[in-house]
Amino acid sequence: MHKPTFTFQRLFSLKNLALFLSFFTLLVTVGLIGYTIGLNQTQTKFDDEHQENLLLREKIKKSATTETQANLLQEGEVKKHEDEIHHLKEKLKKICFDKKMVEANHEYAPKDKNAIPPQAEIRALPKTKPSTAKLVIIMDDISYERDVKAIHSLGLHLVMSFLPPSTCHPESAKLAAKESGYMVHFPMEAVNFHDEEPDTLHVGDSEEKIASRIAQLKRLYPRACYMNNHTGSKFTSDTASMKKLLPLLKKEGIVFVDSRTIGTTKIPQVSKENGLRYLGRDVFLDDQDGVANIKKQIREVVALAKRHGSAIAIGHPRPDTLEALRQCKGLLGEIQLVGIDKI
Helix, strand or coil: CCCCCCCHHHHHHHHHHHHHHHHHHHHHHHHHHHHHHHHHHHHHHHHHHHHHHHHHHHHHHHHHHHHHHHHHHHHHHHHHHHHHHHHHHHHHHHHHHHHHCCCHHHHCCCCCCCCCCCCCCCCCCCCCCCCCCEEEEEEEEECCHHHHHHHHHHCCCCEEEECCCCCCCCCHHHHHHCCCCCEEEEEECCCCCCCCCCCCECCCCCHHHHHHHHHHHHHHCCCCCEEEEEECHHHHCCHHHHHHHHHHHHHCCCEEEECCCCCCCCHHHHHHHCCCCCEECCEECCCCCCHHHHHHHHHHHHHHHHHHCEEEEEECCCHHHHHHHHHCHHHHCCCEECCHHHC
């Protein structure tokens, strides 16, 4: 039997096969290594992205929670501010009420409770005795609906002088609009009284500023033809100030009534210089508290009206004043209660 011989060709073939197998194994190994590495990299990337996603979701959740808390905090702050505003409004009402009940002589002498009113204008007796005496009773400081109702309840022809609207009495102009006739109680600087109304005129104010204030009051009180000073002892005793004010009022068709809160008022002098008739307060009804005191003042001004043919009194919507007027209705029936335009 013939035995195959080991030839060089066979050896070369085996060598090639071995090389091929080695190369194939190497390729497989490299491939597996590359796959493993790629898989690990992909897993790492996935883990990183997953972690980033979790962090983002947590951030969004936290942000939403913070925003909700902020909204709740904001709502809480709003509620807190609303409660505080309500408290302040109630406190303001009390302050305003107490302010309204200051002594009636605050118009001319806030520091001296026993100070007497400045003397009224000295007038000559009429040559002929008037057949019917006329009396104007101006009720100053009208600010609230309760004031208006109380005055109407008396059934007397009284002239209401309204303070300009302010935080304490925002409805005063609206109340005046419902009245057939009214005056404006014009705030002006006093010598001592410092609890001023907003936009009070001061000595040294420019003509432009005074004109602007008058224009503002005309808008608020379009039917106002008469104004009198609220406090104003310093302003009305200053010649320069009155020389600015009276011509401007005259230009607007407004007659100024001097409350005579100071004896050295310059209104008579400046009125004459501008060809204006002077009108001034004769009697303060309630410069002192007490119904008896006020009734005494009412008797005095009625007698003055009878003697001169007319007179002007000023009072305030205080309980004692209203009660005294109620009790004096018979006495007041002896003269005519009229508006400023009738004297």
